[in-house]
Amino acid sequence: MLDNIYQVMRVTERIPEGKCGATLVLDGELPCQAGQFVMVWLPGVEERPFTLVNDTPVTLTVAAIGPLTRALAGLEVGARVWLRGPYGHGFPPPGRRLLVLGGGSGIASLALLARRALAEGAEVRTYIGARTTDLLMLPWYPHWSTLTLTTDDGSQGIHGNVLQAAAEQFAWADGIYACGPEPMLAALARSRRSDWPPCWINLERVMRCGIGVCGSCHCGSHLVCADGPVFNLEQVTAELLAPPH
Amino acid sequence: MSPSLAVDLAGLRLANPLVLASGIWGCAAETLVRAARAGAGAVTSKSCSVAPRTGHPNPTVLPWAGGLINAVGLANPGAAEERLILQEAHKSLIPLGVSLIASIFGSTPDDYAEAAELVAGAQPEILEVNISCPNVASEFGLPFALEPDAAAAVTRAVRAAYAGRVFIKLSPNAVNIVEVAAAAAEAGADGFTAVNTLGPGMLIDITARRPILSNRVGGVSGAALRPIALRCIHDVTRAIGLPVIGTGGVDSGEAAIQMIMAGASAVGVGSALLGEGDAVFSRLQREMLTIMQHEGIASLEEIRGCAHAG
Numbered sequence: 001m002l003d004n005i006y007q008v009m010r011v012t013e014r015i016p017e018g019k020c021g022a023t024l025v026l027d028g029e030l031p032c033q034a035g036q037f038v039m040v041w042l043p044g045v046e047e048r049p050f051t052l053v054n055d056t057p058v059t060l061t062v063a064a065i066g067p068l069t070r071a072l073a074g075l076e077v078g079a080r081v082w083l084r085g086p087y088g089h090g091f092p093p094p095g096r097r098l099l100v101l102g103g104g105s106g107i108a109s110l111a112l113l114a115r116r117a118l119a120e121g122a123e124v125r126t127y128i129g130a131r132t133t134d135l136l137m138l139p140w141y142p143h144w145s146t147l148t149l150t151t152d153d154g155s156q157g158i159h160g161n162v163l164q165a166a167a168e169q170f171a172w173a174d175g176i177y178a179c180g181p182e183p184m185l186a187a188l189a190r191s192r193r194s195d196w197p198p199c200w201i202n203l204e205r206v207m208r209c210g211i212g213v214c215g216s217c218h219c220g221s222h223l224v225c226a227d228g229p230v231f232n233l234e235q236v237t238a239e240l241l242a243p244p245h
Numbered sequence: 246m247s248p249s250l251a252v253d254l255a256g257l258r259l260a261n262p263l264v265l266a267s268g269i270w271g272c273a274a275e276t277l278v279r280a281a282r283a284g285a286g287a288v289t290s291k292s293c294s295v296a297p298r299t300g301h302p303n304p305t306v307l308p309w310a311g312g313l314i315n316a317v318g319l320a321n322p323g324a325a326e327e328r329l330i331l332q333e334a335h336k337s338l339i340p341l342g343v344s345l346i347a348s349i350f351g352s353t354p355d356d357y358a359e360a361a362e363l364v365a366g367a368q369p370e371i372l373e374v375n376i377s378c379p380n381v382a383s384e385f386g387l388p389f390a391l392e393p394d395a396a397a398a399v400t401r402a403v404r405a406a407y408a409g410r411v412f413i414k415l416s417p418n419a420v421n422i423v424e425v426a427a428a429a430a431e432a433g434a435d436g437f438t439a440v441n442t443l444g445p446g447m448l449i450d451i452t453a454r455r456p457i458l459s460n461r462v463g464g465v466s467g468a469a470l471r472p473i474a475l476r477c478i479h480d481v482t483r484a485i486g487l488p489v490i491g492t493g494g495v496d497s498g499e500a501a502i503q504m505i506m507a508g509a510s511a512v513g514v515g516s517a518l519l520g521e522g523d524a525v526f527s528r529l530q531r532e533m534l535t536i537m538q539h540e541g542i543a544s545l546e547e548i549r550g551c552a553h554a555g
Contacts, residue, residue, distance in 0.1 A: 003309045008452045039304075043453035047303035082453065208317060209306035213269055213519050215291070216320070221275035226522055 006041060006082040009058055011075050019134035020064040021105070022073040026081060029056045033090025034113035035202050035230040039210045041082040045071045049207045049225070051109035051179075052086060053138075061108035061137055087210050088229050091177065091200055099173035100126040100144070101162045101188070103180020107138050109202040109229070110177050115143035125169055129162035129180070163187055170196050178233075179204070186240045189233055199233035248537035249544050250530060252286070254511045255410050255436045255488045257344050257370055259286035261533075262505065262545060263526050266492050266515030267292055267348040267373060267414070267438075268317065270523075274333035281343035284526030287511065288338065289346040289438075290331060292375040295359050297323035301380070301460045307448060312467015312494060313516045314446055316380035316460035319350060324363035331367030344370035346412070350378060352385050354402035361407040370410065374403050377416035377441035379464045390416035390441070393428035404433030412490065414438040415481065417473045423484045436488040438513065440477050442466045443493075467516035470494040475507045482508025483553045496525070498532020508550035 009026035017023055030038065032055045040060065041047035046068040053059040060081075064073040075081070094117045100110045107128050114124045126144035130136045133156040136149055149157030150165045158165045161184065170176065170193070178188055179202035192199065205217035205224040212226030220239040222228060250261035264287040270276040271291040280288050300320025307314050321327060327347075335345050347369035351357035361372055376399050377390035389395040396413065403411055413429040415422055417440040426437055442464025448457045456462070474493025482489050491504035492513025501512045517525045542548055 003448065005307055005309060005448070005457065006450060006452075041304055041457075043450070043455055043457075046459070080452070082450065208300075208303060209315075211306075211308060211519055212522055213313065213516065214306050214315075214317060215270035215272040215276050218270075218273045218276050221273075221279040223270075223276070223522075 006084050008080050008082055011077050011079045011081065012057070014075065014077060015140070017061060017063070017137045020073060021062055021137055023053065023059060023061045023138070024072065024075060024081070026058040026060070028058050030058050030083065030086055031055050032086035034116055035090030035109055036086040036088050037210070037229055038083045038085035038087070039207070040068070040072070041084070042068060042071050043082065049210055051202065053108050053111045054115070055086070055112065058083065061105065061111070063105035063135070063137065085210065088225055089227065091230050094122060094177070095174035096122045097172060097174045098122055098124045099166060099169050099176045100124055101166055101176065101178040101180070102126070102128045103162060103184040104130050104135060105137055106179035106181070106202070106204065109179045111138055111141055111143065113177060118143045118145060125173070127162035127166045129165070163191065173197050175200065182240065189237045189240045192233060192237070200230055201233055201236070202229050203231060203236065204229070248534055248542055250533060252510055252545050254287070254490070255371070259344060259511060260342055261286040261530055262501065262511040263529055264346065264490050264492070264511050264513045265289055266513040267346075267375065268315070269515040269518055271348075274330050274337070277334040277345070278337040280523050280526065281338050281341050283523030284530055285343060285514070287344035287346055287370070288334070289373060289513070290327065290334070290348055291321055292319055292348040292350045292378070293321040293324045293327035293360060293364065294319065294350055295324050295356055295363065297321060297326070304457050304459055305463070307457060308519060309448055311469035312465065313519065314448055314458065314463045314465050315442065316445070316458045316463030318460060319378060319381055324349065324360045328364050328367045331364060331369060335367055335369070346371040346373050348373040348375050348414070350375040354398045357399050358402040358406035361403045365407055365409070368409070371412050371436075372403070372407055372409055373412045373414055373438055374399060375414045375441070377414050379416070379418065379442055379445045380460055380462060382445070388416055388418070390414070390425055391419050393424045396425045397428040397432040400429040400432035400434050410435045412436040412438050414441050415477065416441050417443045417470070417477050417493070422477050423480050426481045426485050430485050430487055434487065436490070437481060438490040438492055439481055440470070440474050440493050443470050443473060466494065468494045468496065471500060475503055478504060478507040478509050479552060482550055495529070498529050498536055501529055501533055502536050502548070505545050505549050506552040508553060510549065
């Protein structure tokens with residue numbers, strides 16, 4: 001009986017993201033649903049969950065924020081990365097008109113969904129927002145049908161956030177897909193109208209086990225790792241709008 | 246007549262013997278209540294200490310071929326904050342008829358007593374005293390559960406500070422678990438949870454050439470622990486007439502029945518939530534009922550400790 005906890009892969013390509021992030025293409029495959037995640041470990045550093053930007057080959061996008069993400073973003077081609085997963089539940093099969101809303105590094109969890117939908121002939125209108133130009137991620141990604149960038153400080157694209165910029169698109173879409181900071185998702189929940197199409201969000205949480213045991217990633221009674229990370233917005237609206245403890 | 250899963254646990258009636266084990270899901274009121282709705286007879290919160298703790302960095306919890314290994318490192322928001330979580334959980338658990346077990350730990354007997362006083366306001370049905378966590382030795386030294394006098398000292402301190410039911414969580418690592426349990430019983434324990442995780446153990450990644458857990462070592466649970474847990478429960482209940490929540494690798498109705506036959510009054514479920522989530526509670530209930538029908542067992546009391554004979 002082998003433990004086989006981690007698969008080890010090597011970086012084959014490193015694409016800089018903004019000032020200090022990176023997209024890492026690895027030399028392995030981990031077939032997954034769009035929206036699922038992997039636990040990524042660098043021995044001696046840490047282990048954290050990351051969405052799969054692609055599964056063939058495995059591709060990760062990291063924003064350099066903490067010790068692990070800084071170490072990952074700085075990896076050279078040839079360096080090794082340890083992964084376990086994929087875990088969780090991804091997005092349901094999309095329709096033909098996808099409205100994709102990504103805040104900061106959240107856009108990474110929507111990339112594979114868009115890629116597959118576009119390959120199926122769907123249209124993908126994407127809005128990527130960040131506080132400032134340096135923090136915009138995946139603007140180069142070729143699998144958005146149309147792309148609009150926003151920055152809070154107006155340093156690039158539309159001055160404002162993705163929800164404001166995409167306001168006219170909610171009626172066009174047959175599915176809304178969002179990931180980003182919790183205030184962005186809370187704002188989406190607050191502005192949700194009954195005539196909107198289904199809204200799917202990918203929640204980000206600090207996780208320990210990633211496999212539904214420890215409970216540290218809970219959002220209300222939901223476990224983000226095992227029940228999510230993709231939820232229908234209605235499932236978690238109460239939690240998103242609840243005042244913090 | 247169909248068999249009954251109801252059990253008595255230190256004067257508490259549980260609709261079924263399954264108890265959500267400490268450290269699994271128990272960080273929040275909502276997840277404790279969810280486990281209760283899914284069919285747990287009682288739920289245990291994650292251990293809390295007087296002061297908040299962030300725990301160890303990841304990797305902290307890993308699945309391996311024999312179950313789980315973990316070194317979460319007793320992460321918790323502190324007993325005062327935990328009391329609020331417990332109070333919120335309790336409000337929803339009472340109408341469900343599901344008991345709340347509050348788990349505490351500390352670094353000294355006085356520390357345990359203070360944690361007990363802090364969570365007492367939530368009025369849990371049972372206070373579980375975790376003297377057996379195997380993955381904080383570098384910080385706290387060896388667990389109190391390894392030595393009868395140390396276990397008795399903690400039990401006495403908690404007993405003096407807390408009027409409700411006190412269960413001591415025993416370690417499978419004790420050289421003589423019966424002596425430890427007897428000392429705790431003498432010091433005023435009302436029952437035991439047996440057992441905590443085993444070890445500590447270690448996993449090594451051969452490509453990284455190092456232990457995987459950031460803490461290097463962690464407690465071993467799941468299938469690998471079950472035969473050891475059964476022996477511990479058997480020995481403790483045969484020697485001491487106090488109720489035991491039998492915990493360690495229960496992942497089937499058969500394993501739950503084994504725990505009862507070893508002498509347990511209730512049965513902890515933890516690692517088995519891996520993969521299956523809270524559906525494990527209804528599955529284990531169904532499997533237990535099927536076994537009881539097949540074996541002509543009307544109540545669990547009828548078979549509790551039957552393995553002591555012979």
